[in-house]
Amino acid sequence: MSVDNIRRLAQLPVTRKQLLSLAAVAGLGGAALPASAPVNAAAERSTVIRGGYLITMDSSLGSIARGDVLIIGSTIVGVGPNLSVPSGTEVIDASGMIVMPGLIDNHRHMWESLIRGRSVNSTFGQYFTDVPFGVSTRLTADDVYYGTLLGAYEAIDSGITTVLDWAHGTNTRAHALAGIRALTDSGIRAVYAYGPPASATAADSPPSTDDILAAKALTDNAPMVGLAIGTRNPETATAQVWQRIQQDIRLAQQLGVPVTLHAGLQPVATYAPRMLDSVGLLNGNVTFIHGNLFTSADLALIKSRGAHLTASPLVEMQMVGPDILPASVAAGIRPAVSADIVAASTGDLLDNLRASIASHRMLAQQAALKAGTTLSTLPPPGLRDVLSYVTTNPAAALGITWQVGSLSPGKQADVIVIDSTDLNLFLTDPRDAVVHAAHPGNISWVFVAGEVRKRAGELVADLTTLRANAKAARDRLG
Ligand SMILES: [Zn+2]
Missing domain, CATH: 2.30.40.10 (Urease, subunit C, domain 1)
Known part of the structure; x- marks a missing residue:
């Protein structure tokens, strides 16, 4: 041969x-x-x-x-x-x-490169009012093209060779197709996660199944860009939106593409892993984003079903709290680190790895001081242990380990x-x-x-x- x-x-x-x-x-x-x-x-x-x-x-x-x-x-x-x-x-x-292998970011809202730095001093609530329910509603398809292309070049410049674009600048189908074209034109390897518009609240919000199929047709002809479906957080959803989330996940499974959703950011009685599992939809096709408040039972469920988790340490610390990365590793999960929004955070994945380690060391120091003692060793992980968070682990979450x-x-x-x-x-x-x-x-x-x-x-x-x-x-x- x-x-x-x-x-x-x-x-x-x-x-x-x-x-x-x-x-x-x-x-x-x-x-x-x-x-x-x-x-x-x-x-x-x-x-x-x-x-x-x-x-x-x-x-x-x-x-x-x-x-x-x-x-x-x-x-x-x-x-x-x-x-x-x-x-x-x-x-x-x-x-x-x-x-080394190119870095992989499996959660980044690419169009937000247009508003880089806008939310660096915002809380979670301030960001939501200003960006998802503000500026994103005014986006044109051309805006999405320029923001996505700019974001892809920034990613390549910082060593990222594969990115999942969690696309929520999707006010119309034309917006989505513009985003896919920008990813294609940049030369980066990408997965376009077609999500609802950032301001969507209704169960019948875009994208329709036809919208998804149109995007699929475009990515099928773009060798470097694959498709995923971004769906909403079921934890605080209405009954109708929860039904829609289940439809989204089933459609992703039918198309053989990954599904990705934000969850675990605020206290609720039942978190998304248990909700998805209760309807038979928790499997290796699913990636949860953030998951800060997931319980040990949720983490065990993610592990046992082969599902995935990605956290964005700089955004977590600014808007939510400490990331759940060490706890997820202890539960046997192979997590990823992602940049999320360059409106609030650096787009540099290595900065995010550093931030995660520093925050967990700080919490360990704080706990030791509180107990009237000092640390004899630093808690895991060490610096060299976390490179898998931006290489092999996100590749597995995207289903492309065979490739990158x-x-x-x-x-x-x-x-x-x-x-x-x-x-x-x-x-x-x-x-x-x-x-x-x-x-x-x-x-x-x-x-x-x-x-x-x-x-x-x-x-x-x-x-x-x-x-x-x-x-x-x-x-x-x-
Ligand atoms: Zn996000």
Whole structure:
């Protein structure tokens, strides 16, 4: 079996296990391209990232102190030290740099890039009055296009190669289709979670089933953009809205796409996991967002049904309270971290990881002081333990583990290179450096499906017209 065949198979919805067994049959050993492998370099561009510190997030490969990543076309075909490469391969010198899979954000309201920073001093209630029930009602389809495109470029610049757009700037079907077009035009890998308009309260609010099917038709023809359904929080819903939520989840299951919903932000008698389970709709297709107040029984239910959880630490702390990440890990869940709204929070996932760890350390210190003692050790997790929250765990929640989330032969070439010769990272253990201090300015290279989207620190995009259009839209929205 040729490398080209392996590459083509990597585009099909097969499991990683199947891919690795195919690679083993082909003599690839599941980790590296053999020196003599035949490659049609004229037809497929090849790139090798040489000599970096590889944080693969692949459990069978681990971290490699000095290794290479070989990309052919859109696919990773080799990961390991001293790889032989086809003639004509572009070589990127990654000496002193960290190479890892692209980051994955599985909950971000992309259009809000137009109002970045508007809500940085808002409470939850103030934000809701001003944004979902205020500015979002005035959005045009063009506004959604510019905000989403701007947000996608910001995400790529900060090392995010896959994003779930929790779309609630969906006043009409045209708004939704504009959002999908923006994601497609940006080159990012995306999942468009078609939700109701942010101000929707009625059970028959958009999107209709026809709206969803129109979006599905558009994403079916966009290889880099998939579909999900965003539905409402059942915890405080009317009986009619609760029925609609169940219809939304059933439609997602029929279409074979994920479903995602916000829940667990205010005290109620019964939280969403138990509600969904009571009607047979809690399964691996479902991702809960926030979940701050979920009980240990709710977490156990999420775990036992294979459902997922994502939290947005900076938004949690500003608008709700501490995130539930350590408790969810203790319950056996593999959680994700997401940015949520750049109206209130940074869009940098690494900032969110840092914030989560700092907040839980602070709470542990506070509890120790209150008990008249001091901590002998810090509570888990440690800095290097949380990279799964922005790589493998959200990939699993989105159902695309076979495609992204780790540097593994056969997966899509979504790869980032972090310049750890920069002074804010220099001499730090690479496994800690990423969460300790890395920021978008340290992200040197970003590949999405093998395409260079950031090159030697420069975003590959012409932002001049977009900046002007986005600013005009923002000024008009007020
Ligand atoms: Zn949200």
